[in-house]
Amino acid sequence: MGRYVARRLLQMIPVFFGTTLLIFLMVYSLPGDPVAGLFGDKGASPSTLAELRHKYGLDQHILKQYWDYITGIVLHFDFGTQFRNDRPVTEVLGDAFPVTIQLAALAFAFELVFGIGLGIIAGLRAGRLADNAILIFTLLIISIPVFVLGFIIKMVFAFQLGWIQPNVSNDQLLSEMIAPAIVLGGLSLAYVARLTRTSMAENLRADYMRTAVAKGLPKRRIIGVHLMRNSMIPVITFLGTDIGALMGGAVVTEGLFNVKGVGGLIYESITRREGSTLVGLVTVLVVVYLVTSLLIDLLYAVLDPRIRYA
Amino acid sequence: MPDVTKTADAAVVATPSVDAPAPQAKPEKPRSLWGDAWRDLRRNPYFIVSSVLIFFLLLIAAFPGMFTSASPTAGDLVKHYIGKPELSKIGSEGWLGYDIQGRSVYARLIYGTRASIIVGICVTAIVTVLGGIMGMIAGYFGGWVDALLSRITDIFFGIPFLLGAMVVLQAFTERTVMVVVFALAFLGWTQMARVMRGAVITVKQADYVHAAKALGAGTTRILFRHILPNAMAPVIVVATIALGGYISAEATLSYLGLGFAAPTVSWGLDISAGVQAIRTSQHILLYPSIMLSLTVLAFIMLGEAVRNALDPKLR
Numbered sequence A: 001m002g003r004y005v006a007r008r009l010l011q012m013i014p015v016f017f018g019t020t021l022l023i024f025l026m027v028y029s030l031p032g033d034p035v036a037g038l039f040g041d042k043g044a045s046p047s048t049l050a051e052l053r054h055k056y057g058l059d060q061h062i063l064k065q066y067w068d069y070i071t072g073i074v075l076h077f078d079f080g081t082q083f084r085n086d087r088p089v090t091e092v093l094g095d096a097f098p099v100t101i102q103l104a105a106l107a108f109a110f111e112l113v114f115g116i117g118l119g120i121i122a123g124l125r126a127g128r129l130a131d132n133a134i135l136i137f138t139l140l141i142i143s144i145p146v147f148v149l150g151f152i153i154k155m156v157f158a159f160q161l162g163w164i165q166p167n168v169s170n171d172q173l174l175s176e177m178i179a180p181a182i183v184l185g186g187l188s189l190a191y192v193a194r195l196t197r198t199s200m201a202e203n204l205r206a207d208y209m210r211t212a213v214a215k216g217l218p219k220r221r222i223i224g225v226h227l228m229r230n231s232m233i234p235v236i237t238f239l240g241t242d243i244g245a246l247m248g249g250a251v252v253t254e255g256l257f258n259v260k261g262v263g264g265l266i267y268e269s270i271t272r273r274e275g276s277t278l279v280g281l282v283t284v285l286v287v288v289y290l291v292t293s294l295l296i297d298l299l300y301a302v303l304d305p306r307i308r309y310a
Numbered sequence B: 001m002p003d004v005t006k007t008a009d010a011a012v013v014a015t016p017s018v019d020a021p022a023p024q025a026k027p028e029k030p031r032s033l034w035g036d037a038w039r040d041l042r043r044n045p046y047f048i049v050s051s052v053l054i055f056f057l058l059l060i061a062a063f064p065g066m067f068t069s070a071s072p073t074a075g076d077l078v079k080h081y082i083g084k085p086e087l088s089k090i091g092s093e094g095w096l097g098y099d100i101q102g103r104s105v106y107a108r109l110i111y112g113t114r115a116s117i118i119v120g121i122c123v124t125a126i127v128t129v130l131g132g133i134m135g136m137i138a139g140y141f142g143g144w145v146d147a148l149l150s151r152i153t154d155i156f157f158g159i160p161f162l163l164g165a166m167v168v169l170q171a172f173t174e175r176t177v178m179v180v181v182f183a184l185a186f187l188g189w190t191q192m193a194r195v196m197r198g199a200v201i202t203v204k205q206a207d208y209v210h211a212a213k214a215l216g217a218g219t220t221r222i223l224f225r226h227i228l229p230n231a232m233a234p235v236i237v238v239a240t241i242a243l244g245g246y247i248s249a250e251a252t253l254s255y256l257g258l259g260f261a262a263p264t265v266s267w268g269l270d271i272s273a274g275v276q277a278i279r280t281s282q283h284i285l286l287y288p289s290i291m292l293s294l295t296v297l298a299f300i301m302l303g304e305a306v307r308n309a310l311d312p313k314l315r
Helices: A002-028 A046-055 A062-076 A089-124 A129-143 A146-160 A175-203 A207-214 A219-248 A251-257 A262-271 A275-303 B003-014 B033-042 B045-062 B105-141 B143-158 B161-170 B177-203 B207-214 B219-255 B267-277 B283-310
Strands: none
Touching (some): A002 A275, A002 B143, A089 A129, A089 A262, A089 A275, A129 A175, A146 A251, A146 B283, A175 A219, A207 A219, A219 A262, A251 B161, B033 B045, B033 B283, B105 B143, B105 B177, B105 B283, B161 B219, B207 B219, B219 B267, B267 B283
């Protein structure tokens, strides 16, 4: 176990550097000049531009810039400076991440409860009416792009029924986050329900299920313990990779509902060519992704004792 | 042909080429995996519905002039915001109303199909070939080749898909179809590589691969004649479902203002324009959204049907 974790942590190192370098190169090979962009149409004298470039290290070779950036993160937890208002990127991220984590957690809880719930209902009644209804419902949800789903929810619940406010206010109350969380988690909910259903329907026919029934165990225990524990591995795999996706993929949802989180920041930094902010964001998301995938691999052994790590 | 070798041999005969679009085995070989799948498919209502939908979408994309005589770009400002479906005049210029600039919503729906379909098919083709080759090499050779290719895949997989596409697109001022395709394929291939790698690892231990090796077949021959046809099923399923996803991604990017730009007719652009009138003229937003969702639905349904037909466990 300890050796397995160590090996996985070692494997993470090249992936971490590779991904950050890739996004760094992508961002800094963009045409356009973030420094010149600060001055708008009027422009500034070349010496001012050169001085600013020097201040942010933009006049150095790209690999040197990457090296300085990454050592700054690793050694001093310094993510650089946002050009536009000279704020440290850590501070900008500190403002945005709590909001997004709140939204993502709500969406995650939503997909966990309803996704697994619907999946269990469908899986236990495979081939019957409830199963088919859930299959068609999830198929529809998967087909509707997130921004269309967002508009449908806005149109129906905000404009016609008036149950919710169309936009989240500046206080970012938890109750206002429900609608965006449903939109954000909708797609994953459908996937979770389908995965749970397939996995359960398959395992219903397994030998250990027959044994459990033959032993005379109560139905609750057969389904709740024997069947669930064995059926959850693919679902947990999906849920794990989804945590990172929920945090990074909220660009559209956050824009739709005016949530001031990571998604809006990503969009803004791409269009404004704020390289340092963008790379910082991606770095955090990559770390989240790497850590969750490791945790999930370790969870397998808890769910299925046959899996052992040498 | 003796009955024992049926599955492997028939599959090789049925789909010898890399880019066979759908599992269409010849009917005279009914006992192969693909033959069974095809018989299963023909009776699946999901398959029939999605095929009919996709047939019409391809037809619209290829010959938009057949469905409307109106121009998607000619606007008459007098008619702007007029909307209300007139079912009696179905197919006429104004039956779905007019948009902000007085252009026919119906004509724009019809002409917008092409962009979505082309992006979907091109991205899927590139991603399947590229990711497929990567996955095949990694899975077949194993060892340090696999370790290296898998880490490269991990690196690309670590960047969120939409975010990566946005960064790539931002680099181009003129965003043509090819640019959008490139941006989506740039990070999209990792999924295919992973699926292909897994499938190849399972297949390469099969007896017929060892037999081919013992008979002295070359690596290329083993890879393309023996392993590929038998490892392709999961890739085809994932590719079909992903095609719908790419169409959805293109629309999302266009909606965000990072995909196609104005003279191109695209559903994502129309939806983005319709947002301005969300409270007053909902038809501008509604019809492209329906069309987009229907297209994505058709491809996802097709993928599901193919999956059900190919996976014996789900039967």
